[in-house]
Amino acid sequence: MLSAARITLTDAEPAKLKISGESVSKMYRSKNKQLLALDRVSFQVFENDFVSFVGPSGCGKSTLLRILAGLEEASDGTVLVSGRTIEGPGADRGMVFQSYTLFPWLTVRENIEFGMTLKNVPLFEKRAVSDRFMELVGLTKFAKSFPKELSGGMKQRVAIARALAANPEVLLMDEPFGALDPQTKEAMQTMLVDIWQKEKTTIVFITHDIEEAVFLSERVYVMDPNPGRIRAEIAIPEDIKRHPDGRDAEPFLKLKKQIVSMIGHHHD
Amino acid sequence: MKKRSSILQIRGEIGRGWYLGGVAGTFVIVLALWSAASWGGWVERTFLPTPLQVLEQFGNQIVSPEFWNHVGISISRVSIGFLLACLVGIPIGIFAGTFRFAEAVVLPQSEFIRYMPATAFVPLIMVWAGIGEMAKIWVIFLGCIFQIILMVADNVRSVSGELLQVSYTLGATRRQAIQQVLLRAVMPDLMNTMRMMIGWAWTYLVVAELVAASSGLGFSILKAQRFLNTDVIFVGIITIGLLGLLTDRAFAICHKRFFPWLEGGR
Ligand SMILES: Nc1ncnc2c1ncn2[C@@H]1O[C@H](COP(=O)(O)OP(=O)(O)OP(=O)(O)O)[C@@H](O)[C@H]1O
Numbered sequence: 001m002l003s004a005a006r007i008t009l010t011d012a013e014p015a016k017l018k019i020s021g022e023s024v025s026k027m028y029r030s031k032n033k034q035l036l037a038l039d040r041v042s043f044q045v046f047e048n049d050f051v052s053f054v055g056p057s058g059c060g061k062s063t064l065l066r067i068l069a070g071l072e073e074a075s076d077g078t079v080l081v082s083g084r085t086i087e088g089p090g091a092d093r094g095m096v097f098q099s100y101t102l103f104p105w106l107t108v109r110e111n112i113e114f115g116m117t118l119k120n121v122p123l124f125e126k127r128a129v130s131d132r133f134m135e136l137v138g139l140t141k142f143a144k145s146f147p148k149e150l151s152g153g154m155k156q157r158v159a160i161a162r163a164l165a166a167n168p169e170v171l172l173m174d175e176p177f178g179a180l181d182p183q184t185k186e187a188m189q190t191m192l193v194d195i196w197q198k199e200k201t202t203i204v205f206i207t208h209d210i211e212e213a214v215f216l217s218e219r220v221y222v223m224d225p226n227p228g229r230i231r232a233e234i235a236i237p238e239d240i241k242r243h244p245d246g247r248d249a250e251p252f253l254k255l256k257k258q259i260v261s262m263i264g265h266h267h268d
Numbered sequence: 269m270k271k272r273s274s275i276l277q278i279r280g281e282i283g284r285g286w287y288l289g290g291v292a293g294t295f296v297i298v299l300a301l302w303s304a305a306s307w308g309g310w311v312e313r314t315f316l317p318t319p320l321q322v323l324e325q326f327g328n329q330i331v332s333p334e335f336w337n338h339v340g341i342s343i344s345r346v347s348i349g350f351l352l353a354c355l356v357g358i359p360i361g362i363f364a365g366t367f368r369f370a371e372a373v374v375l376p377q378s379e380f381i382r383y384m385p386a387t388a389f390v391p392l393i394m395v396w397a398g399i400g401e402m403a404k405i406w407v408i409f410l411g412c413i414f415q416i417i418l419m420v421a422d423n424v425r426s427v428s429g430e431l432l433q434v435s436y437t438l439g440a441t442r443r444q445a446i447q448q449v450l451l452r453a454v455m456p457d458l459m460n461t462m463r464m465m466i467g468w469a470w471t472y473l474v475v476a477e478l479v480a481a482s483s484g485l486g487f488s489i490l491k492a493q494r495f496l497n498t499d500v501i502f503v504g505i506i507t508i509g510l511l512g513l514l515t516d517r518a519f520a521i522c523h524k525r526f527f528p529w530l531e532g533g534r
């Protein structure tokens with residue numbers, strides 16, 4: 001099983017901090033009301049880490065990710081990525097959205113090459129990179145297809161390949177598999193773990209599927225709504241990841257249950 | 269049972285036969301009503317010519333160089349007026365749809381002017397621009413441009429914000445986001461807007477030619493009216509209709525060609 005073969009950071013080498021959030025708050029203001037979407041949220045993501053945020057709808061998960069992407073500004077607190085403050089969106093933080101956001105006028109290959117095209121990377125180099133990523137997500141045969149010819153799962157695979165091909169330091173994913181059917185979803189999760197190991201990227205992942213979070217992550221942040229806060233940080237123990245029964249293993253199910261009860265009746 | 273339900277099914281696919289049957293059927297019904305009204309004597313001949321008369325007149329016209337002259341002049345007026353309106357209106361519309369400040373400068377004003385009937389401006393335009401060629405082009409230009417600005421701005425604003433955000437996270441600068449996302453994404457809608465507007469251009473042309481011209485299809489219709497040659501009027505109207513249909517088909521075919529990636533493909 002793939003989950004059994006996961007690479008973890010060795011204890012000998014202290015993990016480098018990639019992203020740090022220090023009491024990050026976000027207040028949305030409209031005419032006569034204010035909404036505290038995030039209330040002093042603190043978190044850390046290390047190099048080559050896989051961190052998930054789970055929590056009920058409206059607890060500020062997307063808001064948090066959009067702040068990391070630079071698409072939104074925090075009202076308070078500090079967020080550092082590679083030690084620098086965030087100045088708007090940039091190619092160092094790739095993002096995969098829940099909705100399908102491929103450029104419909106570009107083929108699969110052109111979509112994957114988009115980031116490189118923006119940087120005027122020479123053609124042969126672009127081709128080599130897009131070839132590699134199409135193979136990684138298993139879409140080599142669809143190089144010349146337009147997004148309208150792809151299924152939902154295939155579209156998200158292209159979106160992942162497109163984000164990775166721009167060579168980001170961090171990959172931000174906002175419920176990328178939320179719209180997929182259970183079988184496709186599982187296949188995508190396995191593929192993502194595989195990619196994460198091969199590419200040695202740092203991933204911040206958002207979901208409200210707790211099983212997904214436990215299966216994928218090294219660490220899970222559990223969030224509360226109204227206002228959005230972090231309730232707990234849970235490191236997924238080694239024995240769960242290396243267990244030959246994968247998701248059906250006793251400790252896996254136990255941990256999942258524990259997180260579900262933590263979120264309580266908010267869980268959907 | 270199956271067949272009947274598929275016709276009434278919302279957006280259900282129907283066979284090609286059914287489709288063409290629907291098209292031909294309506295055409296036949298209109299023709300039948302017209303025949304009955306004219307030959308049956310429901311309406312006086314001078315007011316409503318028979319289909320045969322119109323067909324005959326069409327045959328006469330089609331071989332006369334004068335007719336083609338009118339057609340040519342009308343086409344050139346529409347083309348120039350419409351192209352100028354696009355040339356000026358589309359960039360303004362794109363700016364208004366992209367930048368909030370440009371929107372403030374352009375949109376409320378266009379919205380206001382749009383509701384002033386362009387046809388009512390014709391006399392004023394005659395005063396300003398005389399009755400030369402420029403006057404007709406001005407009528408078409410002014411009739412179309414405010415609509416174009418508003419519709420193009422709307423097209424641009426309806427481009428998905430997420431596509432723009434994705435491009436930013438892939439490293440796009442503002443300029444690149446405009447060039448490689450906004451402008452690419454808006455093209456199909458832009459072309460549909462042009463397709464709609466050229467129909468309006470023809471309407472304004474005829475208005476202009478009815479009021480002040482000594483050539484063009486509108487003029488030939490007006491001249492025929494003086495002599496109660498209703499068949500010639502019919503020929504004029506049908507010719508404009510056919511020209512409209514041709515441009516519309518041309519737009520539709522180009523749309524398919526240019527945007528094979530479009531979802532739904534319609
Ligand atoms: N642009 C905005 N303006 C005002 N309020 C907003 C805005 N975006 C989000 N919110 C509010 O902030 C809160 C958190 O929203 P957010 O989208 O981050 O939740 P989420 O955890 O991603 O939920 P979901 O699981 O449903 O995606 C919600 O109450 C939402 O209504």
Ligand SMILES: [Mg+2]
Nearest residue numbers: 061062063174
């Ligand atoms: Mg969300």
